[in-house]
Amino acid sequence: MRRSHYYLLGLLAVAVLLVSAVILNPSSDFTGTDDSGSDVINDVDPDYEPWFESIWEPSGELQTLLFTLQAAIGALIIGYFIGTNRAHKERGDG
Amino acid sequence: MHIMEGFLSLEWALFWTVVSAPFVVYGFYRVRRIIKEDPAQRTMLALSGAFIFVMSSFKLPSVTGSSSHPTGTGFSTMFFGVGVTSVMSLIVLIFQALLLAHGGLTTLGANVFSMGIAGPFVAYAAFRAMTKVRVPTPAKVFITVFLADVFTYITTAVQLALAYGPFLSSLTSFLAVFTITQIPLGIVEGILFTIFVDYLERARPDLTERILPRRVADEA
Numbered sequence: 180m181r182r183s184h185y186y187l188l189g190l191l192a193v194a195v196l197l198v199s200a201v202i203l204n205p206s207s208d209f210t211g212t213d214d215s216g217s218d219v220i221n222d223v224d225p226d227y228e229p230w231f232e233s234i235w236e237p238s239g240e241l242q243t244l245l246f247t248l249q250a251a252i253g254a255l256i257i258g259y260f261i262g263t264n265r266a267h268k269e270r271g272d273g
Numbered sequence: 274m275h276i277m278e279g280f281l282s283l284e285w286a287l288f289w290t291v292v293s294a295p296f297v298v299y300g301f302y303r304v305r306r307i308i309k310e311d312p313a314q315r316t317m318l319a320l321s322g323a324f325i326f327v328m329s330s331f332k333l334p335s336v337t338g339s340s341s342h343p344t345g346t347g348f349s350t351m352f353f354g355v356g357v358t359s360v361m362s363l364i365v366l367i368f369q370a371l372l373l374a375h376g377g378l379t380t381l382g383a384n385v386f387s388m389g390i391a392g393p394f395v396a397y398a399a400f401r402a403m404t405k406v407r408v409p410t411p412a413k414v415f416i417t418v419f420l421a422d423v424f425t426y427i428t429t430a431v432q433l434a435l436a437y438g439p440f441l442s443s444l445t446s447f448l449a450v451f452t453i454t455q456i457p458l459g460i461v462e463g464i465l466f467t468i469f470v471d472y473l474e475r476a477r478p479d480l481t482e483r484i485l486p487r488r489v490a491d492e493a
Contacts, residue, residue: 193465196460212339216429217280249326256323
């Protein structure tokens with residue numbers, strides 16, 4: 180098997196893991212574990228009152244934008260790195 | 274692994290901040306030295322931070338019907354160890370606490386400890402041990418990344434069980450929420466990094482050979 184086949188197989192496994200999560204839980208809304216964690220705190224200790232609130236909380240749409248921004252910053256750096264490697268290779272100066 | 278803002282008492286918030294602080298201070302010192310002295314490692318440092326930014330922004334669905342964040346800390350752990358990884362995690366956690374209301378300032382110390390210190394510590398110890406017994410690189414990368422991810426969430430469960438006792442029964446509840454959901458996501462993260470490190474070893478062996486020496490078979 181060629182190297183690229185192993186890569187494809189790996190990516191396929193990733194896709195299967197993520198897609199099967201959706202298929203196996205058709206009616207789930209995929210609550211984040213952070214929120215479930217806070218729910219468990221309420222079960223274990225119903226009297227606990229958070230003593231500090233987030234200074235600022237973005238609305239849903241804004242939150243999506245900011246998460247995307249976070250991913251974009253990282254992806255830009257990784258993409259730049261892979262791109263310059265390729266350019267160097269094509270020019271033959273390793 | 275984000276403990277929400279205000280969900281740790283003042284005592285625990287202070288405790289985890291004090292525990293995390295020395296690692297972060299040492300990490301800052303290491304980062305400064307790397308930036309000053311070693312251009313090749315500077316590239317790796319940028320990649321380490323970039324991966325933590327990307328991976329921890331995702332919220333991936335898991336077979337348990339919950340979703341959760343990967344940590345992305347395995348790569349940084351492998352190449353730079355715990356101190357540097359704690360600094361990277363601190364940066365991303367401040368970003369998320371201030372702009373996304375994910376985690377918080379009062380829980381920052383505890384979250385840095387789980388994501389940037391405890392998870393990476395276990396992963397780094399495993400990485401060193403596997404290097405000693407010559408585990409092949411792909412398996413080594415996969416296991417290191419998986420451990421950095423899953424142990425972060427185990428640590429969060431322990432932190433919450435300590436704060437909301439009785440310890441043992443609470444621990445079971447918190448582990449149930451965090452760990453099982455995280456296992457498939459740790460596998461996903463492990464596969465992605467195994468592929469990237471393999472690419473990196475071929476494309477830029479000059480960057481990886483400090484930590485992943487070229488194999489004898491490749492040189493022949």
